[in-house]
Amino acid sequence: MPSEAVEKPDDSGSPNNWLSSLSVKKNEDTEKTYKLSSEFSGDVKSYSVTVPKSLDKVYISTSTVNENASVSGDGWVSIPDSTNNIKIVVTAQNGNKRVYKLKITKKTTTEEPTEEPTDQPTDEPTEEPTDEPSTDEPTEEPTEEPTEEPVIIHKGDLSGDGKINALDIILVQRLIVGLDNLTDEKKLLADINGDDKVNALDIIFIQRHIVGLQEIIWD
Numbered sequence: 001m002p003s004e005a006v007e008k009p010d011d012s013g014s015p016n017n018w019l020s021s022l023s024v025k026k027n028e029d030t031e032k033t034y035k036l037s038s039e040f041s042g043d044v045k046s047y048s049v050t051v052p053k054s055l056d057k058v059y060i061s062t063s064t065v066n067e068n069a070s071v072s073g074d075g076w077v078s079i080p081d082s083t084n085n086i087k088i089v090v091t092a093q094n095g096n097k098r099v100y101k102l103k104i105t106k107k108t109t110t111e112e113p114t115e116e117p118t119d120q121p122t123d124e125p126t127e128e129p130t131d132e133p134s135t136d137e138p139t140e141e142p143t144e145e146p147t148e149e150p151v152i153i154h155k156g157d158l159s160g161d162g163k164i165n166a167l168d169i170i171l172v173q174r175l176i177v178g179l180d181n182l183t184d185e186k187k188l189l190a191d192i193n194g195d196d197k198v199n200a201l202d203i204i205f206i207q208r209h210i211v212g213l214q215e216i217i218w219d
Contacts, residue, residue, distance in 0.1 A: 013093030016066035018042040019100060022088070024049045025059045028076070034058075048103040055079060058104065060088065068093040082106050156206050156216045158189045164209050164216060172203050192216060 022040045023033040037048040042065065051058055060074040073088040088100040156164040158171040172190045174180040175198050182190075182198060190198040192205035208214040 012095070014066045014068055015092045015094045015096050016064075017069055017090040017092035017096050017098035018065045019062055019071070019088075019090055019098075020065045021061070021063045022047065022100065022102070023061045024051065024102070024104065025061060026051075026055065028059045028061075033061075045099065046101045046103075048105065050105050050107055051079070053106045053108060055106065060086065060102070062088060062090075064090060066093065077104075079104050079106065082108070155189060155192055156209060158186065164206060166210070169203055169206050169210075172198065172206065176200070176203075 019040075019042050022036070024036070025033050034049050034051050038044065040047070057076055057078045060077055062071050062074040064071060070091045071088065072091070073086060077084075077086055082105065084104045086102040086104060088102060090098045090100070092098075154162070154164075156168055158168045161167075171180070175182050175186060175190055180186070187198060190202055192202040195201075205214065205216065209216045
């Protein structure tokens with residue numbers, strides 16, 4: 001048997017539908033191939049190959065004996081399952097077809113090489129921020145002490161309600177009879193006529209103010 005298929009002259013074109021090579025690769029441009037179950041031969045139409053589990057597609061590279069033959073099923077092929085059956089169809093110039101079967105199995109225990117990360121410069125600060133409180137003591141701002149408002153004495157207003165009325169007369173009477181202690185402040189309020197005494201005359205001045213006969217002038 002000849003090592004290569006012999007082309008037979010035919011008006012409809014060449015009947016040669018043989019492959020001259022078949023290989024399985026991880027990448028299209030690489031020269032490394034995964035080992036087939038047997039060395040490729042154009043007259044053998046069934047092969048198997050094992051690839052790493054991590055792959056989800058492979059590149060199937062083929063070439064034909066006759067340059068006018070066409071191939072389908074090669075190139076990038078998806079392999080989503082643990083076992084994937086691929087058909088590669090070679091169509092001769094005259095239309096004759098030849099099917100090559102390729103069983104692609106993923107390894108289940110192979111350890112994939114890991115890529116070492118490169119040391120990339122980072123813009124991160126080298127010093128970690130700390131939650132320690134600052135040792136700088138805050139400076140105390142001087143506070144202004146509130147100034148005391150001067151005490152305003154309103155003669156006749158012993159109750160301090162801002163009015164002169166009958167209640168103030170009662171309070172003056174209590175001072176006169178000794179029911180309330182006559183302090184200096186109360187004396188200033190009750191001494192309406194300014195004679196340095198608190199007596200019935202001061203009550204009269206308050207009464208006259210209440211009825212509108214004589215107004216007590218507040219300082």
